[in-house]
Every structure is written in C-alpha cells, then in structure tokens.
Amino acid sequence: MEITIGKTKLILKIGDITEENTDAIVNAANSTLMGGGGVDGAIHRKGGSAILEECKKIRQTLYPEGLPTGEAVITTGGKLKARYVIHTVGPICHGKFDETEEKLLYNAYYNSLKLAKEKGLRTVSFPSISTGAYRCPPEKAAKTALKAIIEFLKKYDYIQEVRVVLFTEDIYKTFKESLKEVIDEL
Numbered sequence: 001m002e003i004t005i006g007k008t009k010l011i012l013k014i015g016d017i018t019e020e021n022t023d024a025i026v027n028a029a030n031s032t033l034m035g036g037g038g039v040d041g042a043i044h045r046k047g048g049s050a051i052l053e054e055c056k057k058i059r060q061t062l063y064p065e066g067l068p069t070g071e072a073v074i075t076t077g078g079k080l081k082a083r084y085v086i087h088t089v090g091p092i093c094h095g096k097f098d099e100t101e102e103k104l105l106y107n108a109y110y111n112s113l114k115l116a117k118e119k120g121l122r123t124v125s126f127p128s129i130s131t132g133a134y135r136c137p138p139e140k141a142a143k144t145a146l147k148a149i150i151e152f153l154k155k156y157d158y159i160q161e162v163r164v165v166l167f168t169e170d171i172y173k174t175f176k177e178s179l180k181e182v183i184d185e186l
C-alpha cells in the first residue's frame with residue numbers, strides 16, 4: 001500500500017529488507033553494534049564484513065559504551081544493494097509499552113530519518129523495529145513507527161520515498177490498520 005505525505009511516498013510492503021535498493025536500509029540493531037539475530041543478523045550476513053568493521057570503529061570513537069537506545073549511526077551497505085545501513089536501537093519491551101518505550105521507539109525512527117537527511121539520502125527502508133526479539137506489542141509499535149515517520153515527513157520534505165518492509169503478512173496487516181488510525185488522528 002502507498003500514500004503520499006507532502007512530496008514523499010510512504011510505502012508499506014511485505015518483503016526482505018536486505019533486498020531493498022533504497023539509498024539506505026535501517027537495521028534494528030542492539031547497543032553493542034556487533035550484530036545479532038533477526039534483521040541484524042540478515043543484514044550483516046548479506047552485507048559482509050565491511051559493515052562490522054565500520055561498526056567497530058564507531059564503538060571505538062563515538063560510542064565506547066554502546067549506541068544508546070533511540071539513537072542512530074550510519075555505515076556502508078557493503079555488498080547490499082543499499083549503499084548505506086543506518087543502525088538504530090529500539091527499546092526492549094518484554095511486552096510492556098509505556099511512555100518510555102514509546103518515546104524511545106519514536107526516536108529510533110525519527111533519528112534514523114534525520115541522519116538520512118543529513119547524509120543527503122533520498123530513499124530509506126525500515127523494518128519493524130523492536131517487534132521481534134525485543135517484543136514490543138505490534139499494534140502499539142506500528143502506530144508509533146508510523147507517527148514518527150509521518151511527523152518527520154510533514155516537517156521536512158527532503159526525502160523522496162520511505163518504505164516499511166514487513167517480514168510477514170501479519171505484521172504487514174498490523175501496519176496497514178495502524179496507518180489508517182494514525183492518518184485519522186494527525
């Protein structure tokens with residue numbers, strides 16, 4: 001499904017984010033930036049060692065204690081179709097989603113887009129951050145994700161296309177339903 005926010009296309013689709021050809025894809029990483037399972041594992045496997053090398057440098061220079069939740073950094077896309085990977089960290093929910101988790105998840109999406117814009121990137125793909133291993137409730141996470149993306153796009157019309165690439169039919173449906181609600185509320 002596709003809508004337009006200002007001059008930007010916002011697309012929800014089912015797929016594997018490691019196949020996207022946008023300028024950047026976003027990684028649902030953890031604070032260590034050293035890789036893991038889920039999307040993170042898939043991105044590092046397909047992108048190759050250049051991504052981890054840059055992540056190590058970021059740890060040594062900018063973030064020796066690890067990347068704080070809600071912040072974002074950028075590396076090469078290595079062997080991926082996408083030229084860059086934006087690494088962000090969503091909240092660890094364990095099923096709970098209060099103001100704190102909401103704000104941190106909002107920041108993860110918003111700061112990723114901010115970084116893309118700062119780097120002059122025009123097209124960005126997101127996975128559904130924090131709804132896998134980090135177990136945030138999908139409905140609430142989807143609403144927060146879409147709110148952050150749409151509020152960013154309403155404020156800045158630099159980015160041309162944002163895709164949210166959902167791995168399963170279930171999470172795709174959740175995002176589709178949430179999009180209707182978010183648009184009605186904004």
Ligand code: AR6
Nearest residue numbers: 016017028030036037038039040129130131132133134167
């Ligand atoms: N493309 C798109 N979405 C995917 C893909 C893919 N290739 N693979 C999985 N998903 P998760 P989190 C979906 O667990 O909850 C890692 O170990 C998946 O179905 O990847 O933010 C990190 O290192 C789910 O809907 O990320 C962290 O330690 C969504 O992506 C931790 O997991 C997010 O699931 C981060 O957990």
